[in-house]
Amino acid sequence: MKVIPVVTKESISEFLNFPKLLFVNDKNYIRPLDEDIESVFDLKKNKFFKAGECERFIFKNEENRIIGKIAVFINKRYKQNQPTGGFGFFDCINNQDTADFIFDFAKTWLQERGMEAMDGPINFGERDKFWGLLIEGFSEPLYAMNYNPPYYKSLFENYGFQIFFNQLCFGRKIHDPVADNFLEMHQRISRNENITAKPLQLKSLEKFAQDFTEVYNKAWASHGEGKQLSETQTIKMFKTLKPIINEHISWFVYENEKPIAMWMNIPDLNQWIKFFNGKFGLVQKVLFLIIKKLRKNKKMVGLVFGIVPEWQRKGIDGFMIWEGTKHFREATDFEDYEMQWVGDFNPKMIKIAESLETKVTRKLATYRYLFDRTKEFKRQVSL
Template sequence: MIFLNSSQDLSDKKSELNKDYDTSKSSFNFKYIFETYGEKRISFPNNIIIETINDINNLKNFYNMAFNIYKNDKFWIPPFWIEFKYFFNKKNPFWKHSECRLFIVKKDNKIVGRIAGLIDHRFIEKINKKIGYFGFFECIDDYNCAEALLKTVQDWLISKKIEIMRGPINGRVDLGCGFLKNGFNSYPTLLSSYSPLYYISFAEKFNMTKVREQFCYYIDLTKPFPKKLEKKAQECADSGIKIRKFSRFFTKKDMDMWVDLFLETFEGHWGYVPVKPEEVKTRFGIKQMRYINVPSLFLIAEYNDSPVAYIWALPEYNQIFKSMNGRFGLYQILQFLLKKRQINIGRMPLIGIKKEFRNKNIGSYLNYLIMVEMKKKGYIGADVGWIDEKNTVAHTTIAITGAKLYKKFCVFDKDLYNSKKVL
């Protein structure tokens, strides 16, 4: 569960949010952000070649190569092609303040890996550090190929005067963050990452160091709820906090309210980038909220009729999405509608509380109500996460539910400034 908490006045950031870096203005005739790159080939020893992605057909190769990596992995769930493709569309507001390069690696003329280099200028401006990302990384178990990919992105970031290479982050922390460190014997949940264990060794061999770990928890809903959780929930209910469901009848109104609350409570979260509400509304899961949202699992906490916190939980739709194999046509939509009642696991990815309302047991109250509702629906458990390793308040709150840590993800950094001096 990504726990969000801040009360900074977002109105103070209007000038920053309205700043338009527009890294794609020079390419107005193209649909995708990568179509202006031009063709580039870089040769490495051992018959390894890096190629730049510069058209939609190559993007399909970039996407499809992951199926070869995971062809014998029963747990991997492919992303939807339609969403994968949209991320790189110039209409995505993300590209108003970001840029990227996409590369594939070939060995013996076969595609065996991929990587993206990404720079979010708004993030750099916020933290005042020249950090760039590598993301969308996939590769066969061959360090020579992985090194060629990582070095290519490293060199591109250095050419852009970036001083720290961080990843894997697929553009934003909520799109994919970290290599999986443990918890390989279960399916990835909605909006979470998945990768083979050997990716960790790739990062370490490339002289990257762990900068952060992200944790996921599992709540066993077949067990009685902890008495401490019930007590804290009751104390919060007695304090005047009122809970209501997200309204399907007033979706736009509640969506606008929630996005503002989301942005306010996300401030201060690790990896946070201040963006306009319109950008949040285009993100996967949010723009489909009207169709995937279950009102009884999306709760708003109010005090004196004013929203002060929320929790957004969902059925674990990946139980259905796995069989769709990355496709989302009419057949898959019908399949989704017919099978969604068979889901027996819940997902608790987001909770946010305004700063002045923390330490009032609101988190425990919301967690308790969601757990009660999930149990009513016949769910046997719930995935919670991810939670940043340094978010001690969130770890303490989720521990009260009886949740057990079951997955860790690692994000790595490499100091390019010192590496460049050595070279």
């Protein structure tokens, strides 16, 4: 088997195109945007290169046909019990020997750099993109979510990988009944004249970005692996999202104009970009605007839900959810709601999802492989 570093235009093209060839008969596969993947490997765009190292490779058989690919990386900010490297963007034919060769290659690469374990498939970046192996719910993926055929699970587990944590996506139909306790919460909180709910408005984008930052930092930054967001970071993020923000589906709650809760949702971009075969040049951007205007998007995606500590367990969640739901049922065409994944180590967020009367729509897994096979394997600790 030939191992080829991905450094030339030809090898980059092969790296990007291989999944499309592999899943050509899979109706649920949606090719990610090439530029989203390439940004991961761009030293100028990916801040993780400042504290890490990343290389990617394709693997070819004796007939010079590509049969697998992978990216391997170390990130000094990825703190674990033992030095742990990562790999992602793994794709492979349905052949255990081929998969074992690729996994062995990744293991050696990481051992040479002092690692004692490897996690995968994960991203050389944040957890909100390209993280985890799909093991249940083989439907169309959400934007920037990994997708793979069912046989990948066997390739991983036959090699010896174990699940470090599960990643759960929860969903529901927009017009399904809302739980009675949420309606009761809404009725009770509505009596408080100091509490108001407002949808995000593009004309006041920076203000809502500031409000988001305040709620997020109080609700999540001190929780587990959370981290503080700056207003500059959030404003930049909101401006990036501006072209796809739907003003009807993201909601904020205020006490005397002070932000105390937020529920951020966006349309699922994959419902539009699935027509572009991974490309997003000038032509595709024009087509995107046309499709966005003419083709109704039926799926919305939950990004973040947060309530400041002093208002938690007081009914604000029910108030906000019913205020928002009443509105976007009437003002939008969305039919399905799905949350970005929640780790099974986060019972607080799982409880929120379950309280919405959602059901698990798909499950991904973050796998870990300890190089010392005599060492005790431990799963991710609950928050």
